Amino acid sequence: MSTHETTPAGAPDPEWDALVANASVWGGDGFRPTAAATVAANPLPEVSADPAGTTPLTPAWVKNGAGWKGRGRVARVNSVHGFRRWVRRQGGEHGHAAQVWRGLARTTRWVKGVEGADIDRSKHEARRAQEAYRAARRAHAHKLIPGDKKNKLAKVMDDASKDSAAAMTALAKVRKATRARRAWRASAVAAPLVAAEVGSVLALGDVTNGSLVACAATSFVLALIGRRTDAGETWTSDSVALGDGGKLTDETLNAAYRDAGVLKDDQILKLLSPVALTRDGDAYEVVFDLPSGMPTDKALSAVKGLASAMGVSITQVHQGRGEREGRIHLRVNLRIPFTGKPSPGPLLTAGRMDLFKPVPMGVSMRGKPIETDWVERSGLFGGEPGAGKSAAVNNVLLAAALDPYTRLYLADGKAGFDLVPFESIAEMIDTAGDPEALLSILTHVWEMEVPARRAALREHGARKVSAELAVKDRRLALAILFVDEWASYVAGAPAKLREELNRLFQLIVSQGRALGIASLAATQKPSSDSVPTSVRDLLSVRWAMRCMTPEASDTILGKGYASAGQNAQTILKSQRGVGILMSGESAEPELVRGYFYKDDEVEQIIGRATELRAEAGTMPGMAPLGATAAPAAPRLLDHLIAAVTATGRGVATKGEVLAYLAGVDPQYAPEDGESEAQFRSRAGKLLAEWLDAEGLEVPTPKVDGPDGKRSLGYRLDDLSEVR
């Protein structure tokens, strides 16, 4: 123990006197010399144990009005939601009426006890003894029986009679004992009821109110007895227990971060919001700052330790980066997320899509629909076999299919069935894993799509595609190039072909973006040999489904993400279709479960896409690139109607229609050196082919020509009906 040299009491102390005389040397609100001077007369003033207001575990929100307001809001929301949950609960077997009823039934059963079985057994014995006696009596009553045998039967009858009487006595005894036991148990039940009734009446001094209180108490006890259903379940949906059973509070939160090694013993988290349950009661959420000077990554990388400290699975803990370094948005799910039924995909009910608008991809852990913009984007989908990559990519492909102007170039290196349903609507497709086929797709995109788009952009004086430009000029509608399992293609290709594939893919990915070509790749084994690094770095949207290793996860998301807590290896096998989605250059990775479209749903959507495309004249082969160079070209039917309307007679001959078409579409214009008959024959054939391709069946009756002569033609009424 340290000792201090002090001035003896009562001895003059010039230094102390000087200080007392000059009180201004004491600053702040604490200990003042005036109080010290009167220490003998008055007790010491109450000194705050925490003058700076830094008491450990005092959250920051407590100290301002907004924090309390927020807390109040949380409490209000929690009670409203609690009440709603209670109301919902009343309808089912966990409702309080059901509980009371179960309690009553159980109490009655307990009072009745198991003695019923003893009575049944005794009854059975008595019945058998009676029957034996009756049989013996019948046998004895027989007339033609020799004397000594008759005597024997008389003895048997006597014995049976005695047995029967004994059985009847035993039955009466069991009944009596049962009645006594039941009465005893009934009084054990009744006593507290009577006590409650009498106690309440005496306490309240009023029979009605007393009875009501006694009734409520009885119901409460019965509800407790009937709390568990017959299957042994209790009401849990309003339970807020986390992991091993505790609640998340300011204290347990700090303790978890301390146990996980993020905080030292003397450090605390600065809570910016109260630890509160979310509206749906699915998770706890809180925002806090780490102690000053501590980087966010220290907490992000400790997710395993945190999960262990909280007694939950690693997939239940989600730490998001806050607006500034050291700030964390923590969410701890009460249950493992994404293990229930997947949400139905919105494309099932969507009509036509516009790929220039964000595409619905899935649902976040918070149940928020996640959409991704695919304009000027490209994407990489990675994960172990069966993780849900194809299902995830389908979200983009099906949305693209429902935009009738989006062209699809698809290739499946695995030669599987995932892309087969798209065969009828894809511009070019390879479902056989043939490297040569992939080469022709990439060559077409690079040598046809890219130059055509460049030319169109130049014509419009624009630098990149936009929704407005695409409406004006369909050449600039978006296109999707999707290569599934690139590694399988290059593995089966000779070195030269491999090089060419790599070269073309890289050129398309890097230059196609601004031109409206979104390139997508999916791979089971994300590594530099499965998707060339030069290409991978250019793919802006990344979706890492479950991976075997943290390194594989990092290969998809980028170096360092796994150690910072974004590790797709931690996704459980049961969480199919779940992945860490990073949708854009600056976006924070987020755990998302993709919408899942079953095979028949895919077919249904593609059926609708086919109709839309046929209607828009964009089925493959119907509108080759460049053929629709006219801005927002009207459909053929529109031209026919315009041609017939132009005559003013409500009808038009074929000759008149072809002459009109020649004026609006260069395909129908007479070619150099073509005679009138040749022109009519060629243009007529072309018209018939296009009508057929568009699935239009327009009648061609004989109609009056301008000169009154009748010839084959079209009627406005028929055309309007076809429309």
Ligand SMILES: Nc1ncnc2c1ncn2[C@@H]1O[C@H](COP(=O)(O)OP(=O)(O)OP(=O)(O)O)[C@@H](O)[C@H]1O
């Ligand atoms: N979002 C999802 N929700 C629910 N189940 C899903 C989801 N995504 C995928 N699944 C399930 O996982 C299975 C495998 O999915 P999918 O074929 O997309 O995996 P994959 O990663 O493409 O596999 P592979 O690499 O072998 O092609 C599906 O058949 C489906 O049952």
